[in-house]
Amino acid sequence: xxxxxxxxxxxxxxxxxxxxxxxxxxxxxxxxxxxxxxxxxxxxxxxxxxxxxxxxxxxxxxxxxxxxxxxxxxxxxxxxxxxxxxxxxxxxxxxxxxxxxxxxxxxxxxxxxxxxxxxxxxxxxxxxxxxxxxxxxxxxxxxxxxxxxxxxxxxxxxxxxxxxxxxxxxxxxxxxxxxxxxxxxxxxxxxxxxxxxxxxxxx
Amino acid sequence: xxxxxxxxxxxxxxxxxxxxxxxxxxxxxxxxxxxxxxxxxxxxxxxxxxxxxxxxxxxxxxxxxxxxxxxxxxxxxxxxxxxxxxxxxxxxxxxxxxxxxxxxxxxxxxxxxxxxxxxxxxxxxxxxxxxxxxxxxxxxxxxxxxxxxxxxxxxxxxxxxxxxxxxxxxxxxxxxxxxxxxxxxxxxxxxxxxxxxxxxxxx
DNA sequence: GTCTATACGGCGATAGAC
DNA sequence: GTCTATCGCCGTATAGAC
Numbered sequence: 001x002x003x004x005x006x007x008x009x010x011x012x013x014x015x016x017x018x019x020x021x022x023x024x025x026x027x028x029x030x031x032x033x034x035x036x037x038x039x040x041x042x043x044x045x046x047x048x049x050x051x052x053x054x055x056x057x058x059x060x061x062x063x064x065x066x067x068x069x070x071x072x073x074x075x076x077x078x079x080x081x082x083x084x085x086x087x088x089x090x091x092x093x094x095x096x097x098x099x100x101x102x103x104x105x106x107x108x109x110x111x112x113x114x115x116x117x118x119x120x121x122x123x124x125x126x127x128x129x130x131x132x133x134x135x136x137x138x139x140x141x142x143x144x145x146x147x148x149x150x151x152x153x154x155x156x157x158x159x160x161x162x163x164x165x166x167x168x169x170x171x172x173x174x175x176x177x178x179x180x181x182x183x184x185x186x187x188x189x190x191x192x193x194x195x196x197x198x199x200x201x202x203x
Numbered sequence: 204x205x206x207x208x209x210x211x212x213x214x215x216x217x218x219x220x221x222x223x224x225x226x227x228x229x230x231x232x233x234x235x236x237x238x239x240x241x242x243x244x245x246x247x248x249x250x251x252x253x254x255x256x257x258x259x260x261x262x263x264x265x266x267x268x269x270x271x272x273x274x275x276x277x278x279x280x281x282x283x284x285x286x287x288x289x290x291x292x293x294x295x296x297x298x299x300x301x302x303x304x305x306x307x308x309x310x311x312x313x314x315x316x317x318x319x320x321x322x323x324x325x326x327x328x329x330x331x332x333x334x335x336x337x338x339x340x341x342x343x344x345x346x347x348x349x350x351x352x353x354x355x356x357x358x359x360x361x362x363x364x365x366x367x368x369x370x371x372x373x374x375x376x377x378x379x380x381x382x383x384x385x386x387x388x389x390x391x392x393x394x395x396x397x398x399x400x401x402x403x404x405x406x
Numbered sequence: 407g408t409c410t411a412t413a414c415g416g417c418g419a420t421a422g423a424c
Numbered sequence: 425g426t427c428t429a430t431c432g433c434c435g436t437a438t439a440g441a442c
Contacts, residue, residue, distance in 0.1 A: 007425080023313055025228035029418060039427055044419060046425095102315075105308035105367055110226055112305075116374040125375045149376055149386070150393050157364035162356050164308055164367070171319040172328045173352060183352070190353050198397050210407075231435055242409060247437060 008046045010036040016057050020103045024054055024110065058107065059120050065093050065100065066124045073127040079137050079199075082130070084192045087159055091188055094163045095181055101163040126152065134199070141201035151195070158191050211249045213239040219260050223306045227257055227313065261310065262323050268296050268303065269327045276330040282340050282402075285333070287395045290362055294391055297366045298384055304366040329355065337402070344404035354398070361394050 138146025
């Protein structure tokens with residue numbers, strides 16, 4: 001467990017990078033070994049199989065990237081502030097890891113059933129406190145009740161999806177990498193504005 | 204070209220189904236041949252390679268499914284009515300082909316550069332007339348100008364993304380297939396409402 | 407046009423020496 | 425723990441008979 005750490009980690013990191021960049025199916029164990037600077041057999045010594053390695057990487061990626069977000073949703077912040085923080089933090093994560101979204105989408109398509117069984121994925125959805133806050137806030141202003149399920153889906157859709165179609169957005173709007181990020185940066189204010197407006201009494 | 208049609212079409216249809224269902228990388232040419240009820244060699248006689256076959260299928264899929272949508276965007280309907288029709292038509296397409304979205308997302312991850320070069324994909328984004336309408340409508344009511352880029356991204360995000368995470372939504376809300384479709388059906392009214400609200404003077 | 411047969415290379419995985 | 429060598433398998437592509 002002492003010396004292992006280094007090699008095991010090297011394999012893990014190399015595989016993570018390749019999986020996210022090229023996709024799981026298009027990454028061979030030989031690629032991984034080569035990138036990690038070790039031998040093919042080592043890869044099977046530490047992780048019994050490629051699928052095993054993938055499971056470990058996927059779980060780790062989800063955990064690492066959703067921890068802060070869940071904390072925000074579960075905090076006792078007032079709803080407007082909470083939404084602004086959540087959107088901003090979420091977008092920051094995706095700016096730092098632009099391939100993460102399309103990787104997750106590819107995975108979702110690759111193994112539809114498997115993914116819902118993973119507790120770590122399931123956890124980021126439908127947090128109790130946040131759900132309650134939306135219901136409360138909606139009651140105040142609106143005749144029609146606000147459905148928290150739709151609200152949450154709207155929110156994560158508007159945050160996440162643009163990254164999935166990043167190449168299209170860049171191409172059609174003729175944006176550089178920096179300009180795309182600026183476009184996304186704007187959404188940190190437009191998305192919360194839009195969401196909060198739907199909760200307000202109006203017209 | 205007479206007798207071909209049948210066999211070529213059989214291959215094309217079998218491959219389409221498998222690609223969308225299992226993903227391109229996890230579909231073998233032997234799978235396709237088997238499903239089409241023909242021999243492996245035939246598959247190479249009609250389409251030079253798997254990648255070739257994929258290109259044909261992908262182009263066809265996009266064309267078939269975006270034709271009506273583009274027509275709506277380019278029509279002379281008033282904005283509210285246009286948005287309602289667009290959202291409804293788009294959702295109907297995705298209800299009929301629930302795997303389409305995650306398939307496209309997987310492809311986008313698989314070949315990022317290639318996809319923007321395909322005219323057929325590029326075409327569905329940023330239609331002139333629709334863009335103008337949003338600018339005009341936004342001027343009327345809002346102090347802050349409405350950015351049509353964000354508006355369009357918001358719209359397709361809210362329509363499309365829920366299908367990409369369909370397994371998660373079903374699982375967390377404990378929905379059957381019918382209940383999921385009902386949930387989505389509700390969005391035909393909630394999404395246009397939300398979008399139109401952002402264009403209105405308010406608060 | 408459709409078939410059988412097969413060459414070829416890359417894949418994931420393992421046995422066994424050190 | 426780390427390596428070399430190799431297994432059996434599968435996907436792609438082609439040659440050649442009918």
